[in-house]
Amino acid sequence: MGRITYREALRQALRQEMRRDSSVFLLGEDIGKCWGGAFKVTEGLAEEFGDERVRDTPISESTIIGAGVGAAITGMRPVAEIMFGDLSALAMDQIANQAAKIRYMFGGQASCPLVIRTPFGAGVNIASHHSQSLEAWFMHVPGLQVAVPSTPYDAKGLLATAIRGNNPVFFCEHKLLYPIEGEVPEEEYTVPFGVADVKRKGSDVTVVATMYMVHKALKAAAALENEGVNVEVIDPRTLTPLDKKTIIDSVKKTGRMVVVSEDCKTAGVSAEIASIVAEEAIDYLDSAIKRVTAADTPIPFSPPLEQYIIPNEQTIIKAIKEIL
Amino acid sequence: MTFPLSKAQRVQMLRKMLEIRFFEEKVFELYGQNLVPGTIHLYAGEEAVAVGVCSSLRQDDYITSTHRGHGHCIAKGAELKRIMAEILGKKTGYCKGKGGSMHIADFAVGMLGATAVVGAGLPIAVGAGLSAKLKKTDQVTACFFGEGASNQGTFHESLNLASAWLLPVVFVCENNLYAMGTRQSRIMNIENISERAAAYGINGECLDGNDVLAVFDASQKAVNLARNGGGPSLIECKTYRRRGHSRVDPAKYRPKEEVEAWLAKDPIKWFKQTLLADGTLSPAETQSLELEVADEVEQAVKFALESPYPAPEEALDDVYG
Numbered sequence: 001m002g003r004i005t006y007r008e009a010l011r012q013a014l015r016q017e018m019r020r021d022s023s024v025f026l027l028g029e030d031i032g033k034c035w036g037g038a039f040k041v042t043e044g045l046a047e048e049f050g051d052e053r054v055r056d057t058p059i060s061e062s063t064i065i066g067a068g069v070g071a072a073i074t075g076m077r078p079v080a081e082i083m084f085g086d087l088s089a090l091a092m093d094q095i096a097n098q099a100a101k102i103r104y105m106f107g108g109q110a111s112c113p114l115v116i117r118t119p120f121g122a123g124v125n126i127a128s129h130h131s132q133s134l135e136a137w138f139m140h141v142p143g144l145q146v147a148v149p150s151t152p153y154d155a156k157g158l159l160a161t162a163i164r165g166n167n168p169v170f171f172c173e174h175k176l177l178y179p180i181e182g183e184v185p186e187e188e189y190t191v192p193f194g195v196a197d198v199k200r201k202g203s204d205v206t207v208v209a210t211m212y213m214v215h216k217a218l219k220a221a222a223a224l225e226n227e228g229v230n231v232e233v234i235d236p237r238t239l240t241p242l243d244k245k246t247i248i249d250s251v252k253k254t255g256r257m258v259v260v261s262e263d264c265k266t267a268g269v270s271a272e273i274a275s276i277v278a279e280e281a282i283d284y285l286d287s288a289i290k291r292v293t294a295a296d297t298p299i300p301f302s303p304p305l306e307q308y309i310i311p312n313e314q315t316i317i318k319a320i321k322e323i324l
Numbered sequence: 325m326t327f328p329l330s331k332a333q334r335v336q337m338l339r340k341m342l343e344i345r346f347f348e349e350k351v352f353e354l355y356g357q358n359l360v361p362g363t364i365h366l367y368a369g370e371e372a373v374a375v376g377v378c379s380s381l382r383q384d385d386y387i388t389s390t391h392r393g394h395g396h397c398i399a400k401g402a403e404l405k406r407i408m409a410e411i412l413g414k415k416t417g418y419c420k421g422k423g424g425s426m427h428i429a430d431f432a433v434g435m436l437g438a439t440a441v442v443g444a445g446l447p448i449a450v451g452a453g454l455s456a457k458l459k460k461t462d463q464v465t466a467c468f469f470g471e472g473a474s475n476q477g478t479f480h481e482s483l484n485l486a487s488a489w490l491l492p493v494v495f496v497c498e499n500n501l502y503a504m505g506t507r508q509s510r511i512m513n514i515e516n517i518s519e520r521a522a523a524y525g526i527n528g529e530c531l532d533g534n535d536v537l538a539v540f541d542a543s544q545k546a547v548n549l550a551r552n553g554g555g556p557s558l559i560e561c562k563t564y565r566r567r568g569h570s571r572v573d574p575a576k577y578r579p580k581e582e583v584e585a586w587l588a589k590d591p592i593k594w595f596k597q598t599l600l601a602d603g604t605l606s607p608a609e610t611q612s613l614e615l616e617v618a619d620e621v622e623q624a625v626k627f628a629l630e631s632p633y634p635a636p637e638e639a640l641d642d643v644y645g
Contacts, residue, residue: 057485070450107642109430143644
C-alpha cells in the first residue's frame with residue numbers, strides 16, 4: 001500500500017491490465033510518447049508497451065470509438081481515451097447507437113468490451129467546451145455501464161473491472177481528481193460495479209455524492225460535525241449499475257437525503273437518484289429531498305461565474321440544514 | 325480477368341446471386357401479405373456487388389453491412405432460413421427477433437452485423453481491421469456502404485485512419501445513385517466516389533457494379549493487397565436498386581429511361597447469359613439451379629413462418645453480458 005494520485009492509480013490499472021492480458025490496448029489523441037495524454041494518465045505506457053498497443057490517433061473521435069467497437073467485437077479489449085468529456089458528443093453515434101446496442105440488437109451474439117475513459121468537470125476555467133459533466137447522457141443509454149470513481153483506490157479497482165468486463169463502459173474521470181492522493185495497494189485488485197461505498201457513516205442525513213463532489217460533501221460533513229450534525233456520505237461509484245439498496249438503506253436510517261452532483265439539475269444524475277428514493281422509499285423520508293447541482297447553464301469561463309454555478313461546501317451545508 | 329475462376333466457383337457465384345434475388349422477391353411478396361413488420365430495404369439489383377466481394381473473402385474474413393443488408397448476409401454465407409426468420413421477427417432469427425431486417429448479424433461467418441445508421445459501419449470495419457493487425461492474423465475486413473454514406477464524416481475519418489495505419493480493410497462503395505430519393509448529382513460535385521481515394525493515398529477503383537466478374541477481380545486484388553500488409557483500398561461499384569429505397573417508396577424520382585436502362589443491365593441476367601455463352605452452364609442446368617434456389621427460399625419462408633415469436637419478456641434479455 002502506498003499513497004499515490006488518482007492519475008497514477010488509473011495508470012497502474014492500465015499497466016497491470018496490459019501486462020496481464022495482451023488483448024488490452026489503448027487508443028486516443030496524444031496518449032503516446034509525445035504527450036502521455038492531455039492529463040498524463042497514459043504517460044510512460046507507450047515506452048513500456050510500444051506504439052502498437054498505445055496508439056496515437058488523429059482527431060477523429062467518432063472513429064476512435066468506432067474502431068474501439070470493431071476491435072472489441074472481434075476479440076480485443078480496447079481502452080479508448082476521449083481527451084475531454086465534452087468531445088464525447090462527436091462520438092455519440094458510436095457510443096450510444098453502436099457500442100451500447102450491439103449485444104442487444106444482434107441477439108446476444110456479440111460482446112463489446114470497450115472502455116471509454118474521459119475527464120469531466122469544471123473548476124479549471126476552460127469554459128463551455130471543456131468543463132461539462134455529462135454522466136447522465138450515458139446513464140440514459142441501456143447497454144452502457146457508467147463508472148464515476150472519486151478516489152485513487154476506486155479509480156484503479158473500477159478501471160480494472162471495466163477492462164475485464166464484457167460490456168461497454170463509459171468511465172468518467174474528473175480533472176480536479178487527477179492530483180488527489182490516496183492509499184492504493186500496489187497489487188492488482190478490482191472494485192465491483194453496482195456496489196456503493198459509504199465514505200462516511202452518519203445518522204442524521206444521507207448525502208449521495210459523485211466524483212469530485214464526494215470530496216466537497218465530506219468537507220461539508222466534517223464542518224457540520226462541529227455543529228453536532230452527523231452526515232452519512234454515500235458514493236455510488238457506478239451510476240449504471242446503480243446500488244439502490246445502499247442508498248435506500250441509508251435513507252431508511254436517516255430519513256433525509258441530499259444528492260450532490262456536478263451535472264445540471266434537469267434530467268440529471270440527481271434527478272434519477274431522487275426519483276428512485278421517492279418511488280421506493282418515500283415512507284421513510286421525514287423531509288423533502290434536496291438536490292445540489294450545477295445550474296442549468298453552460299459552463300462559463302470567468303472564475304467568479306464558474307464558481308457560482310458549481311456546488312460547493314457552503315451550498316451543500318445550506319441544503320442539509322434546510323431539511324434538518 | 326486477373327484472377328481466373330473455376331467452373332464451380334462461377335456457378336456458385338450465380339447461385340448466390342439467385343439466392344439473393346429470389347429471397348428479396350419473396351420478402352417483397354411477404355411484405356405485401358402483411359407478414360413483415362416494419363420496413364424493408366431490398367438488395368435486388370445489387371447482387372453482383374455483395375457476391376463479387378464476398379467471393380474473394382475467406383469465411384474467417386469479416387464484413388460490415390448496412391440497412392440494405394440482406395444480400396451481404398447471404399453472400400457471406402449466412403443461412404436463408406435464419407435471415408428470413410429474423411426479418412419476420414421470430415425467435416429462430418439470427419438476432420432472436422431483436423434486430424430485424426436492418427440489424428442482421430452472423431458472427432460465425434464473419435458477418436459483423438448491419439448498422440442502420442448511414443456511415444456508422446466504416447469506423448467499425450476499421451476496428452475489425454485493427455484487431456486483425458494487432459492479433460497478427462491475416463484476416464481482411466470488407467466494409468459495404470452506399471454513396472450516401474461517403475458524405476458522412478465517418479467516411480473521411482475511417483479512410484484516413486485505415487490508410488495511416490495500413491489496416492486490412494476493403495471499402496466497398498455501392499453507388500446506386502440515390503441516397504434515399506436524393507440523386508448524387510444534386511449533392512456531390514464529383515461523379516466517382518473512387519476519386520476520393522487519392523485524398524488518403526490509397527487505391528481507388530470505379531467499376532461496373534453489375535458485372536460480378538469485374539467486382540470479384542477488383543475485390544480480389546484489394547483483398548490480396550490488404551492481406552499482405554498493403555493497407556486499404558476503395559472500390560466503387562456502380563449499381564442500381566430494382567425497387568425503391570424502402571417499402572413505402574415507389575421511386576418516382578427516378579426517370580423512366582434511367583430505370584429501363586439499368587434494368588436492361590440486370591446483373592443476374594448478364595451473368596447467366598455469360599455462363600451460357602461460355603458453356604459453363606447449359607440451359608437445363610441453369611433451370612435446375614433456379615428451381616433448387618427457389619425451393620431453398622421456399623423452405624426458408626416455411627421455416628420462418630412456422631417459427632414462434634419470442635416470448636415478450638425476452639425483450640429484457642441481452643442488454644448486458
